[in-house]
Amino acid sequence: MINEQMLVTLTMAILITSVAAVEIRNLRLAAHAYLLHSLLLCAIIVSYAYITGNESLYLWAITCVLTKVIIIPWLLIRYSKMVPQNEYRPIVGFVMSVLALTVILIVFYKVFQTSITLWAPTEEAQRAPVRNLLAGSVTVFVLGIWTLLSRRDVIKTVIGVALMENGVHLILLALVPQLKETTMIGIVTNVVAVVFILLYLSADIYRIFGTTDSARLSELKR
Amino acid sequence: MTTDHSWIPLILIIGPVFGAIVIELLAAAKKIRAVENIAIGFLCLQFAISLPFSIRIWSGTPLLLEAYALRIDGLSALMGLLINMMVLLILIYSKRYMQREQEHGLVSIKRYRLYYTLILIFTGSMNWTVTTNHLIHLYVAMEASTLATALLVAFYRKKASLEAGYKYVLLVVVGMTFSLLGMVLIFAAVYPHLGADGLLLSRIGEVVKLIPRNIALFGVAFMTCGFACKAGLVPFHAWLPDAHSEAPSPVSALLSGLIIKLGAYALTRTVTIFAPTYHGIVIFIALLASASMLIGIMMALVQDDLKRMLAYSSVSQISYVFEGLGLGTYLGIYGGLFHLVNHTLIKALLFLSVGAIMYATGGVRRISQLGGLGKKMPVTAFCFLAGALAIGGLPPFNGFVSKFTLFMAIGEQHLYWAVAISILTGLMTLACLVRAGYLVFWAKPSQDKGVAGTPIREVPASMYAVLLLLAALCLVIGLFPNLLYPILDNATRAVLAIWSAGG
Incomplete structure (x- = not known):
């Protein structure tokens, strides 16, 4: 059965x-x-x-399935075939990266959840389960930023941007579920275009630079 | 009554996109001839539409349209006219410039067509940005303008241009995601009071005082950072010098003249609403802008690449605009918008002049490799010098008037340290640009390297006509600043009207 506990689990x-x-x-x-x-x-x-009884969210969900579940992963898989199978070595090693991610997950989730009255604008948002969903979405946003900072691979960076955007979309969902779906379609289409153009440029970068290492993009350094 | 005009923004937005489709369809049918003329034709149409409705607004109809999440007021009219006029001029200039790039084998015929397609799509997205009244559409339209120019920045597909294009998209998109976060927070706070109408920019002003303090400040901080990233203020400027210098010169003029102005426009529509309630925002923006203008011009002084120098100067000049708009007073917004218009004209003039130099010399743009061009290219030399003096803020030119207005506006708020920094930056700008102009046009060329000895001629008439027109506009606005008064006054009152709606 769909209930509030399930929303927390999904988060x-x-x-x-x-x-x-x-x-x-x-x-x-x-x-x-x-x-x-x-x-x-x-x-x-x-x-x-289902919980809020807002029908227009179903259309929103369909849009998300189309763009985020089908088109973006398809683009990612298609372009990752053009470059080496594994991402370029990140700035931090595997063990350090996992440790850092764990710390980010626990600290940010905890901090955002306990400080919710500071930054959530409505009382409804300050109660569970919206509270947990909000803390979770902000953490996804932070994970995206962490990816941008710690990864050098051009395609992994694209995944970081997509995670950041998903974080913001979840925040939007949690705070204003009554939003009209047309607005959401605009935002989501935008992400597809961003991902496509970044991947398109990444493929050209690999073709011309011979590497997917973004730190090697230093032609213009003075 | 007002809904009578709903076709205007639709044509402004969809018209250029339709033009782009026409070009691509003709290409698919292999009936392609003179794509540039099709593009110029569509832009003439755009300009012809935007002119009469702007005149109607200045002659006493403050609000032409407010429906379907679209809104045309004084500020939209000003921006719309500026955008369509500048794109038209830059397209006329592009005609010969891009033809030569194609003849020299730098771009293929397919990419030559893509250039015009993308510029048309870009015009549509710009027109959408300035006519929308919807918080989220504002974000979407600004993102669309970034994406449309991404491939123009990476146009030559060389190492440097690819790097510039990648950095440009990545940094601006990440910055704009932060501003979306800010918008979402503000909207969520407004929602309980206004319902779905909380998305309308013109209504947020009514409830500013009801938004919890924390949310308002978080939201405004995120939005300011995002728009500052779009506008290329220090510390968010990393993309700007690369993108401006690696793009084809007409595109540099578009980026510097229009794209970064969208950041300032969005700031006016959103953040400025909060300035009267929270004085901290004024100080925050003044600090950001002061640091940015000083660092920008210091970086410009040490550049050898002409286009990079102009790019860093843009970082510095857009900070003036931000500083004025962030003040939230009549004089501040008036000065900010005035400088926005002037900087668009001046920077387009300067970038197109450098484009003319590159056209004549076969792509040389390093100051150390140029020299003595003044005799061979008198028109370009004159136009560059006019631009340099105007941007440095010397009296007969337009830069002086708008900068002086800004100094007065900042002084009125007793931010004397900011006035001092602005004046210092102005002097450094003058020194930087005039020095570059002297070295390129009048200093003796070094014999051993660079362009000495190669035959150099003045650029074709269609290119220098655009330069002369822009230079003349700079001079005329400088001599008769009152010509723009009704336009700017209308735009400023349109901004003020939004927050006074709350009483």
């Missing part, structure tokens, strides 16, 4: 899949982890629609 699951998308070195597998992450995101939207 936890989405955090775990985000970590997998960040941490898995094989780009195709990471893209699949991202697919799972997006699928959970859609599940959250559907269960949220």
Whole structure:
């Protein structure tokens, strides 16, 4: 049965899949982890629609399935075939990275959950389960930023941007579920275009520079 | 009555996109001839539409349209006219410039067509940005303008241009995601009071005082950082010098003249609403802008690459605009918008002049490799010098008037340290640009390297006509600043009207 406890569980699951998308070195597998992450995101939207009784969220969920579950992972997998199978060595090693991610997960989730009255604008948002969903979505956003900071691979960076955007979309869902779906379609389409253009440039970068290492992009350093 | 005009923004937004489709369809049917003329034709149409409705607004109809999440007021009219005029001029200039790039084998015929397609799509997204009244659409339209220019920045597909394009998209998109976060927080706080209408920019002003203090400050901080990233203020400027210098010169003029102005425009529409309630925002933006203008011009002084120098100067000049708009007073917004218009004209003039130099010399843009061009390219030399003096803020030119307005506006708020920094930056800008102009046009060329000895001629008439027109506009606005008064006054009152709606 769909209930509030389930929403909390889904939030936890989405955090775990985000970590997998960040941490898995094989780009195709990471893209699949991202697919799972997006699928959970859609599940959250559907269960949220069920709990709040807001029908327009179902359309929102369909849009998300189309863009985040189908198109973006398809683009990621397609372009990751053009570059080496594994991502370029990140700035931090595997053990350090996992440790850092664990710390980020626990600290940020805890901090955002306990400080919710500081930054959530409505009383409804300050109660469970919205409270947990909000803390979880901000943590996904932070995970995206961490990916951008710690990864050098151009395609992994794209996954980082996509995670950041998903975090913001979840926050939007948690705070204003009554939003019209047309607005959401605009935002989501935007993400697809961003991912496509970044991947398109990444493929050209690999073709011309011979590497997917973004730190090697230093032609313009003075 | 107002809904009579709902076709205007639709044509402004969809028209150029339709033009882009026409170009691509003709190409698919292999009936392609003179894509540039099709693009110029569509832009003439755009300009012809935006001119009469702007005139109607200045002659006493403060609000032409408010429906379907679209809204045309004084500020939209000003920006719309500026955008369509500048894109038209830059396209006329591009015609010969891009033809030569193609003849020299730098771009393929397919990419030559893509250039015009993307510029048309970009025009549509810009027009959407300035006519929308919807918080989230504002974000979407600004993102669309970033994406449309991404491939123009990476146009030459060389190492440097790919790097610039990648950095540009990544940094601006991440910055704009922060501003989306800010928008979401503000909207969520407004929602209980206004319902779905809370998404309308014109209504947020009514409830500013009801938004919890924490949320308002978090939201405004995120939005300011995002828009500052779009505008390329220090410390968010990393993409700007690369993108401006690696793009084709007409695109540099578009980026510097229009794209970074969208950040300032969005700031006016959102953050400025909060400035009267929270004085901290004024100080925050003044600090950000002061640091940015000083660091920007210091970086410009040490550049050898002409386009990089102009790019860093843009970082510095857009900070003036931000500083004025962030003040939240009549004089501040008036000065900010005035400088926005002037900087668009001046920077387009300067970038197109450098483009003319590159056209004549076969792509040389290093100051150390140029020299003595003044005799061979008198028109370009004159135009560059006019631009340099205007941006340095010397009296007969437009830069002086708007900068002086800004100094007065900042002084009125008793931020004397900011006035001092602005004046110092102005002097450094003058020194930087005039020095570059002297070295390129009048200093003796070094014999052993660079362009000495190669035949150099003045650029074709269609290119220098655009330069002369822009230079003339700079001079005329400088001599008769009152010409723009009704336009700017209308735009400023449109901004003020939004927050006074709350009483």
